Amino acid sequence: MPKTEETVHQNDPNEAESGAHKPKASGQNQENKSFCLNDHSPHLIETVNEVSKLSIAHEIVVNQDFYMEERILPPNSLEGRFVETMYNAFWDHLKDQLLSTPPDFTCALELLREVKEILLSLLLPHQNRLKNEIEEALDMDLLKQEAEHGALDVPHLSNYILNLMTLLCAPVRDEAVKKLESIIDPVQLLRGIFHVLGLMKVDMVNYTIQSLRPYLQEHSTQYERAKFQELLDKQPNLLDYTTKWLTKAAEDLITPNLSSPDFPSSSSSMACSFPNGEGNDSDLPSPTMVLYQGYLNLLLWDPENEEFPETLLMDQIRLQEMGSRLHQLTILASVLLVARSFSGKVLFSSPEFVDKLKCITKALTEEFNFRPEDTMLSVSEQVSQEIHHGLKDMGLTALSSENTASLMGQLQNIAKKENCVRSIIDQRIRLFLKCCLVRGMQDSLLHFPGGLILIEGELAELGWKFVNLMRHNQQVFSPYYAEILKNIIPSAQAQETEVEPSW
Numbered sequence: 001m002p003k004t005e006e007t008v009h010q011n012d013p014n015e016a017e018s019g020a021h022k023p024k025a026s027g028q029n030q031e032n033k034s035f036c037l038n039d040h041s042p043h044l045i046e047t048v049n050e051v052s053k054l055s056i057a058h059e060i061v062v063n064q065d066f067y068m069e070e071r072i073l074p075p076n077s078l079e080g081r082f083v084e085t086m087y088n089a090f091w092d093h094l095k096d097q098l099l100s101t102p103p104d105f106t107c108a109l110e111l112l113r114e115v116k117e118i119l120l121s122l123l124l125p126h127q128n129r130l131k132n133e134i135e136e137a138l139d140m141d142l143l144k145q146e147a148e149h150g151a152l153d154v155p156h157l158s159n160y161i162l163n164l165m166t167l168l169c170a171p172v173r174d175e176a177v178k179k180l181e182s183i184i185d186p187v188q189l190l191r192g193i194f195h196v197l198g199l200m201k202v203d204m205v206n207y208t209i210q211s212l213r214p215y216l217q218e219h220s221t222q223y224e225r226a227k228f229q230e231l232l233d234k235q236p237n238l239l240d241y242t243t244k245w246l247t248k249a250a251e252d253l254i255t256p257n258l259s260s261p262d263f264p265s266s267s268s269s270m271a272c273s274f275p276n277g278e279g280n281d282s283d284l285p286s287p288t289m290v291l292y293q294g295y296l297n298l299l300l301w302d303p304e305n306e307e308f309p310e311t312l313l314m315d316q317i318r319l320q321e322m323g324s325r326l327h328q329l330t331i332l333a334s335v336l337l338v339a340r341s342f343s344g345k346v347l348f349s350s351p352e353f354v355d356k357l358k359c360i361t362k363a364l365t366e367e368f369n370f371r372p373e374d375t376m377l378s379v380s381e382q383v384s385q386e387i388h389h390g391l392k393d394m395g396l397t398a399l400s401s402e403n404t405a406s407l408m409g410q411l412q413n414i415a416k417k418e419n420c421v422r423s424i425i426d427q428r429i430r431l432f433l434k435c436c437l438v439r440g441m442q443d444s445l446l447h448f449p450g451g452l453i454l455i456e457g458e459l460a461e462l463g464w465k466f467v468n469l470m471r472h473n474q475q476v477f478s479p480y481y482a483e484i485l486k487n488i489i490p491s492a493q494a495q496e497t498e499v500e501p502s503w
Contacts, residue, residue: 095187119161134164169196240310241307241310291481295470311481333455334422347394379411441463
């Protein structure tokens with residue numbers, strides 16, 4: 001039997017033809033080590049299925065751009081060639097059957113049966129009249145009798161199916177269905193019908209996703225928590241890595257002198273105290289502040305040496321992308337800050353110049369992680385040239401050769417992790433994200449950190465994504481976090497009994 005188009009998870013801000021969104025990259029196909037049962041448990045398949053359901057529901061809720069797309073195999077790949085060969089072989093076999101004397105309708109009946117199932121799956125619950133019509137027109141027992149007497153009219157049935165497809169398809173598929181009407185060969189027509197039906201199935205899935213999203217968003221907290229509890233009941237050690245993660249976060253706050261210099265811990269948390277004065281007056285951090293520190297630590301996660309907390313596995317790829325974005329913004333802001341210190345405020349008051357410098361820096365720093373020194377050498381050369389041209393175009397005094405050399409040297413030093421400008425920018429960005437968690441986005445945007453104003457738009461976008469994702473996680477797993485933190489922070493000192501959002 002031929003396969004209708006396979007689907008894969010996709011996400012992108014561009015609108016899809018069916019009203020969902022256009023694809024950019026594959027979805028969350030990550031390995032969940034903590035969700036895997038290493039032994040041959042009889043619950044293995046059931047557990048994997050539950051995780052799959054939970055992951056899809058979570059993706060729909062937290063990713064507004066999530067939708068399904070047909071899977072197109074590379075034509076020159078081994079899998080692509082194999083599928084195409086088998087696909088062609090099937091249709092050639094169908095053609096031989098229909099041209100034989102007398103005609104053999106075995107494959108044709110199976111095709112019609114599958115077409116009927118697809119058409120019925122495209123109907124909405126209230127379309128009962130159309131459902132009855134399809135059941136009658138494609139009555140498989142009757143069609144089988146017609147085939148046995150050599151009276152099965154495949155062209156007539158194909159035209160009936162085309163008319164139904166015109167009625168049921170999304171407007172974007174009208175042209176594809178219309179093209180099928182000009183195909184005379186019955187085998188090629190059936191082949192085209194199957195292809196377009198595959199696309200219509202994808203459209204229906206995306207329509208269903210869009211319809212379910214408001215309901216899932218309303219009930220996602222209870223649903224995800226209940227599903228996770230079911231997994232926890234089957235696998236009691238499912239919170240081991242989560243406990244280690246929160247323990248490390250508490251240590252970072254309790255012993256700031258030993259915590260990572262790359263992260264704002266308790267020493268900087270005073271600038272991000274709760275807006276209503278909540279929290280601990282003692283030397284020990286509150287459970288909520290420990291949780292927020294843990295969330296921030298995820299942006300510096302080392303997948304080679306640390307296991308990701310189980311409660312955040314479904315967001316691991318998203319958080320890694322945010323961590324990468326944070327690093328990119330650190331380099332970008334560092335470059336802009338150094339460049340402005342040499343060229344002056346007048347040049348940087350031009351939005352066009354700043355945007356151009358941003359574009360150049362972003363393009364040149366794509367390979368920063370692999371070749372930091374070479375990358376910053378290219379950046380220093382290009383930025384110094386842009387500043388030279390910018391000053392000249394505005395009739396301002398050009399940089400002296402000494403200042404130009406100093407500018408290029410400072411830009412190249414950004415390649416070093418311990419670079420002073422880079423370290424300050426890095427700490428301010430992380431402190432901003434911490435304030436976003438503690439005080440909320442609106443209040444944090446009103447008190448934007450100095451030195452970061454040139455990346456305000458980019459940083460605000462990152463902040464919204466990070467806060468929204470962590471807020472959802474906190475709402476779902478707060479009971480588990482509260483229980484774990486009771487054992488990490490002495491109960492006599494912990495004033496909060498629940499780890500609740502401060503937003």
